[in-house]
Amino acid sequence: MQLALLSGVVLATHADDAVLPAGAYGAAEILLVPDGFPALAGSALGGLSLIDAKALAVARITARRNGLIAAGYQHNFGASAGVRTLDCRTTEDQANWLALHGLWSALDPETMVEVIDAGNAVFATSAETGAGAILALGQWKSAIVVAARNLKNAVLQAADAGALAAIDLDDGWPGE
Numbered sequence: 001m002q003l004a005l006l007s008g009v010v011l012a013t014h015a016d017d018a019v020l021p022a023g024a025y026g027a028a029e030i031l032l033v034p035d036g037f038p039a040l041a042g043s044a045l046g047g048l049s050l051i052d053a054k055a056l057a058v059a060r061i062t063a064r065r066n067g068l069i070a071a072g073y074q075h076n077f078g079a080s081a082g083v084r085t086l087d088c089r090t091t092e093d094q095a096n097w098l099a100l101h102g103l104w105s106a107l108d109p110e111t112m113v114e115v116i117d118a119g120n121a122v123f124a125t126s127a128e129t130g131a132g133a134i135l136a137l138g139q140w141k142s143a144i145v146v147a148a149r150n151l152k153n154a155v156l157q158a159a160d161a162g163a164l165a166a167i168d169l170d171d172g173w174p175g176e
Contacts, residue, residue: 053164057155060169065148068173072118073137077125085118086137094141101134143174 048056072085087093104113109128116122125133151169158164 050158050161050164053161054155054158057164057167057169058152061148061151061155064169064173065144068144068175069141073140075133075136077115077123077129077133081115081123081125084115084121084123086115086133087118088137088141097134097137101131101138104128104131104134140174147172147174 070089072088074083074085076083086097088097100113104127107113107127109126111127112124113127113130114122114124115130115133150172151167154167155164158167
Protein backbone atom coordinates (compact mmCIF):
# COMPACT_ATOMS: atom_id res chain seq x y z
CA MET A 1 0.00 0.00 0.00
CA GLN A 2 1.37 3.36 -0.92
CA LEU A 3 0.73 6.10 1.58
CA ALA A 4 -0.31 9.50 0.39
CA LEU A 5 -1.34 12.40 2.58
CA LEU A 6 -4.54 10.75 3.66
CA SER A 7 -8.03 12.11 3.88
CA GLY A 8 -11.40 10.48 4.21
CA VAL A 9 -13.44 8.99 7.02
CA VAL A 10 -11.84 7.25 9.98
CA LEU A 11 -13.39 3.80 10.14
CA ALA A 12 -11.93 2.56 13.40
CA THR A 13 -9.43 3.47 16.06
CA HIS A 14 -7.57 1.33 18.58
CA ALA A 15 -10.08 2.46 21.20
CA ASP A 16 -12.99 0.82 19.35
CA ASP A 17 -14.33 -2.36 20.92
CA ALA A 18 -16.05 -3.60 17.77
CA VAL A 19 -14.11 -5.73 15.32
CA LEU A 20 -15.70 -5.52 11.89
CA PRO A 21 -14.59 -7.40 8.80
CA ALA A 22 -12.93 -5.29 6.12
CA GLY A 23 -15.78 -6.16 3.74
CA ALA A 24 -18.23 -4.31 6.00
CA TYR A 25 -16.95 -1.08 4.50
CA GLY A 26 -17.03 -2.14 0.86
CA ALA A 27 -13.93 -1.12 -1.07
CA ALA A 28 -12.86 1.47 1.50
CA GLU A 29 -9.48 1.07 3.14
CA ILE A 30 -9.49 0.57 6.88
CA LEU A 31 -7.03 2.88 8.54
CA LEU A 32 -5.39 1.96 11.82
CA VAL A 33 -5.11 5.14 13.79
CA PRO A 34 -2.43 5.00 16.50
CA ASP A 35 -3.22 5.68 20.14
CA GLY A 36 -3.26 9.39 20.84
CA PHE A 37 -3.85 10.28 17.20
CA PRO A 38 -6.53 12.98 17.02
CA ALA A 39 -9.29 11.03 15.28
CA LEU A 40 -12.62 9.47 16.16
CA ALA A 41 -14.33 6.63 14.34
CA GLY A 42 -16.89 8.04 11.93
CA SER A 43 -15.27 11.45 11.81
CA ALA A 44 -13.64 12.98 8.79
CA LEU A 45 -9.88 12.69 8.62
CA GLY A 46 -8.83 15.86 6.91
CA GLY A 47 -5.77 16.09 4.74
CA LEU A 48 -2.87 15.31 7.04
CA SER A 49 0.23 17.40 7.40
CA LEU A 50 3.48 15.74 6.37
CA ILE A 51 4.38 15.27 10.05
CA ASP A 52 1.03 13.60 10.86
CA ALA A 53 1.16 11.45 7.71
CA LYS A 54 4.63 10.25 8.71
CA ALA A 55 3.42 9.47 12.25
CA LEU A 56 0.50 7.49 10.85
CA ALA A 57 2.77 5.58 8.45
CA VAL A 58 5.21 4.72 11.25
CA ALA A 59 2.32 3.51 13.43
CA ARG A 60 1.03 1.32 10.59
CA ILE A 61 4.50 -0.17 10.08
CA THR A 62 4.77 -0.90 13.81
CA ALA A 63 1.34 -2.54 13.84
CA ARG A 64 2.25 -4.72 10.84
CA ARG A 65 5.59 -5.74 12.41
CA ASN A 66 3.90 -6.63 15.69
CA GLY A 67 1.11 -8.52 13.92
CA LEU A 68 3.52 -10.61 11.86
CA ILE A 69 5.56 -11.54 14.92
CA ALA A 70 2.47 -12.26 17.05
CA ALA A 71 1.10 -14.60 14.35
CA GLY A 72 4.05 -16.88 15.10
CA TYR A 73 6.81 -18.52 13.16
CA GLN A 74 6.02 -21.50 10.93
CA HIS A 75 8.68 -24.15 10.60
CA ASN A 76 8.71 -27.52 8.86
CA PHE A 77 9.97 -30.03 11.41
CA GLY A 78 9.79 -32.78 8.80
CA ALA A 79 8.74 -36.40 9.16
CA SER A 80 5.67 -36.86 11.33
CA ALA A 81 5.69 -33.40 12.93
CA GLY A 82 5.34 -31.43 9.69
CA VAL A 83 4.84 -27.66 9.63
CA ARG A 84 4.20 -26.19 13.06
CA THR A 85 3.69 -22.64 14.29
CA LEU A 86 5.79 -21.49 17.22
CA ASP A 87 4.37 -18.78 19.50
CA CYS A 88 6.07 -15.40 19.46
CA ARG A 89 3.27 -13.30 20.98
CA THR A 90 5.20 -12.06 23.97
CA THR A 91 8.78 -11.42 24.96
CA GLU A 92 8.33 -14.33 27.40
CA ASP A 93 7.58 -16.65 24.44
CA GLN A 94 10.67 -15.40 22.69
CA ALA A 95 12.86 -15.72 25.79
CA ASN A 96 11.65 -19.29 26.27
CA TRP A 97 12.68 -20.22 22.71
CA LEU A 98 16.09 -18.66 23.26
CA ALA A 99 16.56 -20.68 26.46
CA LEU A 100 15.52 -23.88 24.70
CA HIS A 101 17.94 -23.15 21.85
CA GLY A 102 20.78 -23.02 24.37
CA LEU A 103 19.66 -26.25 26.01
CA TRP A 104 19.02 -28.19 22.80
CA SER A 105 22.28 -27.01 21.23
CA ALA A 106 24.17 -28.53 24.16
CA LEU A 107 22.48 -31.95 23.87
CA ASP A 108 23.49 -34.85 21.69
CA PRO A 109 21.94 -33.95 18.30
CA GLU A 110 19.92 -37.18 18.19
CA THR A 111 18.32 -36.67 21.62
CA MET A 112 14.56 -36.41 21.28
CA VAL A 113 12.98 -33.30 22.79
CA GLU A 114 9.36 -32.25 23.21
CA VAL A 115 8.08 -29.06 21.62
CA ILE A 116 4.75 -27.34 22.27
CA ASP A 117 3.41 -25.52 19.22
CA ALA A 118 1.10 -22.49 19.11
CA GLY A 119 -1.94 -24.78 19.21
CA ASN A 120 -0.64 -26.37 22.44
CA ALA A 121 0.04 -29.65 20.65
CA VAL A 122 3.10 -31.51 21.89
CA PHE A 123 5.37 -33.22 19.39
CA ALA A 124 8.84 -34.75 19.45
CA THR A 125 11.82 -33.81 17.33
CA SER A 126 15.57 -34.20 17.58
CA ALA A 127 17.55 -31.66 19.58
CA GLU A 128 19.38 -30.76 16.37
CA THR A 129 16.14 -30.10 14.48
CA GLY A 130 14.67 -28.15 17.40
CA ALA A 131 17.76 -25.97 17.79
CA GLY A 132 17.81 -25.37 14.03
CA ALA A 133 14.14 -24.34 14.10
CA ILE A 134 14.79 -21.81 16.82
CA LEU A 135 17.80 -20.42 14.98
CA ALA A 136 15.54 -20.00 11.91
CA LEU A 137 12.90 -18.35 14.13
CA GLY A 138 15.46 -15.79 15.25
CA GLN A 139 16.49 -15.08 11.67
CA TRP A 140 12.83 -14.71 10.65
CA LYS A 141 12.11 -12.27 13.48
CA SER A 142 15.27 -10.29 12.71
CA ALA A 143 14.25 -10.00 9.05
CA ILE A 144 10.85 -8.60 10.10
CA VAL A 145 12.43 -6.10 12.48
CA VAL A 146 14.92 -4.96 9.80
CA ALA A 147 12.15 -4.61 7.18
CA ALA A 148 10.11 -2.46 9.59
CA ARG A 149 13.14 -0.34 10.47
CA ASN A 150 14.00 0.21 6.79
CA LEU A 151 10.44 1.29 6.00
CA LYS A 152 10.35 3.61 9.03
CA ASN A 153 13.66 5.16 8.01
CA ALA A 154 12.33 5.77 4.50
CA VAL A 155 9.17 7.37 5.90
CA LEU A 156 11.07 9.59 8.32
CA GLN A 157 13.50 10.69 5.60
CA ALA A 158 10.74 11.60 3.11
CA ALA A 159 11.29 15.26 2.28
CA ASP A 160 7.80 15.98 1.00
CA ALA A 161 4.37 14.52 0.27
CA GLY A 162 5.50 13.10 -3.08
CA ALA A 163 8.42 11.25 -1.53
CA LEU A 164 6.16 9.89 1.21
CA ALA A 165 3.51 8.80 -1.29
CA ALA A 166 6.16 6.85 -3.24
CA ILE A 167 6.90 4.56 -0.27
CA ASP A 168 5.11 1.23 -0.52
CA LEU A 169 4.38 0.08 3.03
CA ASP A 170 3.71 -3.46 1.76
CA ASP A 171 7.15 -3.81 0.16
CA GLY A 172 10.04 -5.65 1.75
CA TRP A 173 8.28 -7.76 4.37
CA PRO A 174 9.81 -11.25 4.67
CA GLY A 175 7.71 -14.21 3.69
CA GLU A 176 5.08 -12.24 1.83
